[in-house]
Amino acid sequence: xxxxxxxxxxxxxxxxxxxxxxxxGESYLDLTAGYGGHASKILELTRAPEKAVLVDRDAYAIAxxxxxxxxxxxxxxxxxxxxxxxxxxxxxxxFDLVLMDLGxxxxxxxxxxxxxxxxxxxxxxxxxxxxxxxxxxxxxxKTSESELTKIIQDFGEEKPKTAQxxxxxxxxxxxxxxxxxxxxxxxxxxxxxxxxxHPATRTFQAIRIKVNDELGQLExxxxxxxxxxxxxxxxxxISFHSLEDRIVKNYFNExxxxxxxxxxxxxNKKPLTASDNELVYNPRSRSAKLRGVVKK
Numbered sequence: 548x549x550x551x552x553x554x555x556x557x558x559x560x561x562x563x564x565x566x567x568x569x570x571x572g573e574s575y576l577d578l579t580a581g582y583g584g585h586a587s588k589i590l591e592l593t594r595a596p597e598k599a600v601l602v603d604r605d606a607y608a609i610a611x612x613x614x615x616x617x618x619x620x621x622x623x624x625x626x627x628x629x630x631x632x633x634x635x636x637x638x639x640x641x642f643d644l645v646l647m648d649l650g651x652x653x654x655x656x657x658x659x660x661x662x663x664x665x666x667x668x669x670x671x672x673x674x675x676x677x678x679x680x681x682x683x684x685x686x687x688x689k690t691s692e693s694e695l696t697k698i699i700q701d702f703g704e705e706k707p708k709t710a711q712x713x714x715x716x717x718x719x720x721x722x723x724x725x726x727x728x729x730x731x732x733x734x735x736x737x738x739x740x741x742x743x744x745h746p747a748t749r750t751f752q753a754i755r756i757k758v759n760d761e762l763g764q765l766e767x768x769x770x771x772x773x774x775x776x777x778x779x780x781x782x783x784x785i786s787f788h789s790l791e792d793r794i795v796k797n798y799f800n801e802x803x804x805x806x807x808x809x810x811x812x813x814x815n816k817k818p819l820t821a822s823d824n825e826l827v828y829n830p831r832s833r834s835a836k837l838r839g840v841v842k843k
Contacts, residue, residue, distance in 0.1 A: 557584025573643035574598035578628035632771035665730035703753030776842035811840035
C-alpha cells in the first residue's frame, strides 16, 4: 500500500513548469515545498540542487524532503514562508525561480490526526506547523461569538446570516472537541447544499485560515518574493480559493502597472487552471489557479 506521501500529486505541474521555464543552472526557491512534487521536476531541469532552498512549515514534509533522492542536496528550511523570505531578503539572496503553492497539501488533508478534514473524527487541530501554539480548538472554543461570525464570514466567504447561525450554534454547544462534532453543528443550521460540497467546508476553510494566518502571511510575503527575484527571474503562485487569488492578482497588477517604477511584468493575464485530464486523476486541482510574473 502506498503512503500518503507517495500518493501526493503536485497540482498544475505541467503548467507550472511551462510558466517558470526552468533552465540549466538556475537557482530555485520553493516557499511551500511540501513533499517535493514541484521541486523534484524543477531540479531535474535545473540540475542545480546546491542553488535551491526548499521551505515548509510542516516538519513532516521537511523530513520527507530530506530523504528524497534529488532533493536531499538542496537546503531545507522548517519555517513559515514569511520568516524565510525575510531572512533571505536580509541576506541579499536572489533567485531565478520562486514558487508558492498555497493552502493545505493533500497529505495534510489525508492525515486524519491533523484535523483538517471532517471525513473522520479527529481533534480540532488544523495547524500546518504542529509546533504552533494556537489550534482550531482554541479558535472554535475561545473566540467570542461575534468574532467567530466575522471569521466564518470573511475567511469562509459565508453569507452573513448563515455565518451568524453557525457561530451561535458553536457558542451554545461549547466545548466542541472534534472535527465531526463541528461539521455536524454546521450542517444542523446551514441551508441545504446543492451539489457535492459539504455545508461545513467554508467554516473549516475559515478556521484553518485563521489558525495559520494564511492571508496575512501571503500579503506580507509577496513583496519579499518579488524582491528575491534576479533580473529576468520568475515567480509563480498557485492559489486554491478566491481570497488567495484576489490578493495575488491585485498585487501582481499593482506592481506591473506602476509605469517606470514597475518591478515586474505579468506573464499570464488570465490564471492557468487544470486541464480536463488532470481533473480526472487529481480532483483536488479543480479550484487551483496559477499566476506568474517576471522581474524586469
